Amino acid sequence: MVLETERLILRPWQMEDAGDLYEYARDPDVGPVAGWPPHQSLEESRQVIQNVFMVPECFALCLKETGRAVGTIQLKMKGHTDMTDRDDECELGYWLGKPLWGQGLMPEAVQEVLRHAFEDLGMRKVWCGYYDGNDQSKRVQEKCGFRYQWTTENVEVPLMQEIRRGHVNCIAREEWLENQERAVKVERMLTRQWWIMDILPVQVPASAQGQYSAVERYFLQLEQKSALYRKYAEILLKLNCYYDLEISFNAGDSWQKNPDPSTFRDHLIHLTGREYLRVLLDTQNVMMDLDAGDTWMTIYDPSPEILELLRKLAESEGLFIWKPENHQDSGVYYDS
Numbered sequence: 442m443v444l445e446t447e448r449l450i451l452r453p454w455q456m457e458d459a460g461d462l463y464e465y466a467r468d469p470d471v472g473p474v475a476g477w478p479p480h481q482s483l484e485e486s487r488q489v490i491q492n493v494f495m496v497p498e499c500f501a502l503c504l505k506e507t508g509r510a511v512g513t514i515q516l517k518m519k520g521h522t523d524m525t526d527r528d529d530e531c532e533l534g535y536w537l538g539k540p541l542w543g544q545g546l547m548p549e550a551v552q553e554v555l556r557h558a559f560e561d562l563g564m565r566k567v568w569c570g571y572y573d574g575n576d577q578s579k580r581v582q583e584k585c586g587f588r589y590q591w592t593t594e595n596v597e598v599p600l601m602q603e604i605r606r607g608h609v610n611c612i613a614r615e616e617w618l619e620n621q622e623r624a625v626k627v628e629r630m631l632t633r634q635w636w637i638m639d640i641l642p643v644q645v646p647a648s649a650q651g652q653y654s655a656v657e658r659y660f661l662q663l664e665q666k667s668a669l670y671r672k673y674a675e676i677l678l679k680l681n682c683y684y685d686l687e688i689s690f691n692a693g694d695s696w697q698k699n700p701d702p703s704t705f706r707d708h709l710i711h712l713t714g715r716e717y718l719r720v721l722l723d724t725q726n727v728m729m730d731l732d733a734g735d736t737w738m739t740i741y742d743p744s745p746e747i748l749e750l751l752r753k754l755a756e757s758e759g760l761f762i763w764k765p766e767n768h769q770d771s772g773v774y775y776d777s
Contacts (some may be wrong), residue, residue, distance in 0.1 A: 442498075442500075442557075444500065444553050444557055445553070445556065446549045446550060446552075446553045447549065448504065448505055448545065448546060448549060448593055449502055449503065449504065449505060449549060449553075450503040450504075450505055450508075451500035451502060451503070451514065451544070451550060451552055451553065451554070452500060452501055452503060453495070453498065453499070453500065453501065454490050454492055454494040454495055454500075454501045454510070454513075455490075455767065456487060456491065456646065458490060458501055458510040458644070459483055459484075459486045459487040459490055460483065461487075461509045461510040461511065462480070462486040462489065462490060462510060463480050463482070463483045463486035463514065464538070465511060465537075465538030465539070465540075466479065466486060466489075467478040467479045467480045467481070468538070468539050470539050471536060471537075471539055472536070473601060474572065474574065474575045474578075475536050475572070475575065475576075475578070476572060476598045476600060476601060476605075477600045477601070478570040478600060478601060486625065492497075494515075496515075496521075496533075497518075498515060498516040498517075498518065498562075499509045499513065499514075499516075500513070500515065500554070501513060501516040502513050502514055502537065502546070502550055504541075505766070510536055511537060511538045511540075511541050512535065512537035512541070512546075512547070512550075513532070513534075513535060513536055514533070514535040514547075514550050514551065514554055515533070515534045516531045516532070516533060516554065516557075516558055516562070516564075516567070517531055517532040517533075517534060518531050519531070522568070524568040524570065524609065525566070525568055527565070527566075529563060529564055529565040529566075530564060530565055530566045530567070530571065531558060531562075531564055531567055531610065532560075532567070532570075533545060533551065533554065533555075533567050533568070533569040534569075534753070535550065535551065535578075535581075536733055538699050541577075546582050548581055548584045548585055548713045551582075551585045553580060555585065555586075555612065555617055559614045559617050563614065564614065565614055566612070566613050566614070567612055568590075568609065568610070568611050569582050569587055569609075569610050569611070569612075570607055570608060570609045570610065571607070571610075571613075572596070572598070572605045572606065572607055572608075572610055573605060573606035573607070573608065579608070579690070582610045583671070583695045584690060584691050584695060585612070585695075586612050586616060586617060586620045586695055587610035587611060587612045587695075588610060588611060588612065588616070589608070589609075589610055590609045590610060590611050591608075591609050592606060592607070592608050592609070593606070593607045593608075593609070594606055607767065620696075623687075623696070623721070623765050625719075626721075626726075627719070627728065630726070630727075630728045630741045630742055631728075631741065633742040634741075634742060634761045634764075635739050635740055635741045635742065635764075635765075636739075636740045636743065636753060636762050636763065636764050636765075637738070637739060637740070637762065637763055637764070637765055638673075638676075638737060638738040638739075638740060638755050638760055638761070638762050639736065639738075639760065639761055639762075639763065640660060640669065640736055640737070640753065640760060640761075641761060642761040642763065643761075643763050644763060644765055644766055649737070657675065657736055660736050661734065661736065664748075666736075667710050667711070669736060670709050670710050670712060670731075671706070671709075671710050672743055672758040672759070672760060673709060673731060673738055674705065674706040674709040674710060674756045675706075675758055676751070676755060676757075676758055676760070677709075677720060677729075678702050678705065678706065678707075679754050680751070680754060681699060681702075683750065684724070684747075685698060685699055685723065685724060686698070686699060686700070686720055686721070686722060687720070687721040687723055688700050688705065688718065688720050688721075689717075689718070689719045690708060690712070690716050690717070690718055690721070691716065691717070693707070696721075709731075712731070713733055714733060716733045717730065717731070717732050717733065718730065718731040718732075718751070722747070723753065725743075725747060726742060726746060726758075727740070727742060727743050727744070727747055728741040728742070729741070730742075740762070748762070
């Protein structure tokens with residue numbers, strides 16, 4: 442079985458992959474956090490391929506660009522996992538070489554393997570876990586729709602001769618299908634007309650881009666940005682009084698309906714890095730996006746009634762709504 446994503450080929454391991462495996466698996470930042478020690482030799486990597494990886498549903502993650510194996514992803518079936526004893530459930534495991542971290546490759550691979558599990562293998566649930574402190578694995582699971590189930594103390598980690606705390610997540614087929622449907626809806630919304638909620642009342646002309654960039658940098662300083670994002674939080678919480686909201690802080694991968702006001706406000710005020718607030722008014726087919734590096738919020742395809750309500754809410758916070766004249770596939774485009 443060979444699976445494919447935009448950037449990856451997922452195929453069975455081969456003995457010829459031992460060199461690539463050793464290069465990435467010997468890194469002390471890769472294996473120990475997942476529960477296995479760094480590889481000490483090329484021969485050890487060969488033995489792991491032969492005795493561990495050459496089993497059904499274990500795939501080498503290979504870059505399409507180079508063909509090199511840079512990680513592993515596996516579905517562990519009944520009899521090979523302690524998370525379930527059902528024939529229609531399995532456990533997901535994975536790791537990726539450190540030079541490839543931060544590029545979204547692992548979520549890309551996990552999404553394809555989940556499709557394979559639910560569509561090709563007929564799985565009802567897929568389980569996945571991580572040890573305390575493995576925040577990268579935690580984020581991958583959250584981005585791919587897994588939900589927290591339980592935490593277990595004093596988990597034995599035989600290969601490391603350690604005792605750790607383990608966290609278990611799960612995603613059911615129904616949840617995965619719902620996520621797929623939502624993703625299709627989001628992609629459709631991104632092609633529709635949009636408006637901008639902004640600190641400025643109209644679009645800045647191309648001739649003013651230099652000074653606009655300087656002012657934008659000022660508003661994105663920590664103190665000013667927190668104050669601005671507090672205004673967006675107040676607007677969205679007030680909007681939540683009229684409509685149910687589904688929100689995601691990680692680029693639309695995991696969702697929460699009608700969030701707790703205090704938790705939502707605090708998270709939005711401190712939105713940083715690659716975080717990306719996406720808000721759906723599901724029954725109204727309206728979507729709003731706010732990137733951590735922007736001063737504006739994009740509003741996709743609002744009805745006249747919702748647009749009027751948003752105008753009033755924006756006005757109450759000293760913000761404005763206008764329709765851009767120049768735009769591309771999503772968000773705002775300013776000529777440089």
